[in-house]
Amino acid sequence: MPPPASFGSVAAPRSYDLLERDWIPVREGEKRKKVGLRRLFECAHLLSDIEAAPPPGAAALWRVLTVIAARVTRLDDMAAGSDAWNDRQGDVLAEGRFDPDAIMEYFDRHRDGFDLFDQDRPWLQDPRLWQQCKTSSGVNKLVMFRPAGNNQVWFNHATEASPPPLRTDEAVFHLLIQLYYGPSGQCTPRTAGTASGVNSKAGPLRRTISFHPVGTTVFESLVAGIPQAHHYNHGGPDQAPWETDDLPDPTKPPPRPSGVGGVLTGRFQHALLLQPSPDGEYVTDAWITWAWRDQEFPAEDPYLIYQKNVKEDTYYARYADASRALWRDFDALLMEDTGDSKARRPAVLKSVEDLRGFLLPVLRARAYGFDQDGQTRDKEWTTGITPATLALAAEDGVPYSVSQMRKSAEMMGRRLEDALRGAWSAINDPSNGERKVQRTDIPPGPWPADAAFRYWPQAERLFWERVRTRHFDGVVVAFRQLALGVYDEVTASAAMPRVKRAIELNRVRIYGRKPQQGGQGQGGNTA
16 A cells, blocks of 8 residues: 555545546436436436547446446346347346446445545556556656657647646546557556566557447447347456456466456556545546556457458457548448458447347447557547447348448549549649659649548438438449539639640549540640
8 A cells, every 4th residue: 555645745545436426427418417437327217428538538438337237237147148148138128227226236346446546446547556666657648638758749738847637537537548548669667576567568449449339328328238248258257357356466467358347348458556636636647557468368349340351361450540431331330241341340239230129220329439550659539420220230231232332432532532633643744744754753732632521521421311211223323423523623723724634634533444645744644
């Protein structure tokens, strides 16, 4: 137990009870408020949604809440087969709310595990870090969008020399983000017994995009989002960190993640410790370091799309891409194999098809993405939600038609970019079409970016309109007309005859053809 002086200026221990303190932003009808964990589960059937931010923190929170929901509903039984599990899920939904007695029993049993600043077992933290690390990491390191170390100040003026404290209700989400999306590479050095190191592995969700079913209430969303536990019976303990009696031993291999608790909250690769202010209302410092030295056991997250690596015959989680709109992943939420990416849909969305008599007609899918590289660079986080169309997965032929429509939209988007690049290259070819300069040596110019800004939002509206009306005929022609219209808009300012000629000659690229002789400048060949 750390001496009180290291955690503030007063000797009395601080406490931040996540069960009772109001820290989770929720919506009840038109009202916004914050609730604690106990109140959230007691009133989940009355709450419309959880409005946590930033999006990576929300994705992490839903996983934590799903483990608790699985416990209080007994949908964490790894011995139950699909039929028995589906029957139990249907019974829970028919009850319309979480059982108050089950909520009380679970939280009372694990009450000590939900204190964020407990001296012996702080929630999702390791209290030994103040001894095992020579220095702290700093509160700026905890918040991913703050500059830390020698990084320059751009969008946030929280410098390393004067790091402002972080409100505790906000710090909880940044703790979750670090555990799920934390970087690999160099970290605060840690020595734990015979194990020591200065680097860590990436968090289990780093650079991924996850998809969660959304019902009309938080209760429905949580129950629909519980994965079938028997798929995760890997022989290890089904325990969340707040349910264990002992702290993890970093000198040993990490436990094999099993069950809902092990898969969703047992794969962290970072160890953290938060230092509170004297009154416990703020976090003033943090330790962030490695959790394990041995390689972790693999496990698939039930909320991720997995794509096949054809060369190695393995699957990897689809990466988040801030430039890619949610609707372009929609077909991968409805079907197992979209053909072009060999994608495997999120396991939890596959299992919701059995809710046809309960929730399937109203279920939506919300996406949380964090565009990062594999190590330390964090680019952008995104979120989005689909209409209530997950029931399309059960309609014969519809998922395939949706997938073909998405492919048509992307094909026309590529052709539009190619046509504009070809026209710009022809206009700016210093060899005047004599092919002395390769097209790839000429910068693409401003037209492709302008076209993307115009094309993709219109393509999305067209996509959802066709999905809503189940009108899948003539989609290639529809997206081609859209691309041609954008092509004309982007190039409308052209006035010189030579420029207009290059534009008209390259228009055929949108039809999948190459320009005729003279398509590049005065007499070149764009082939």
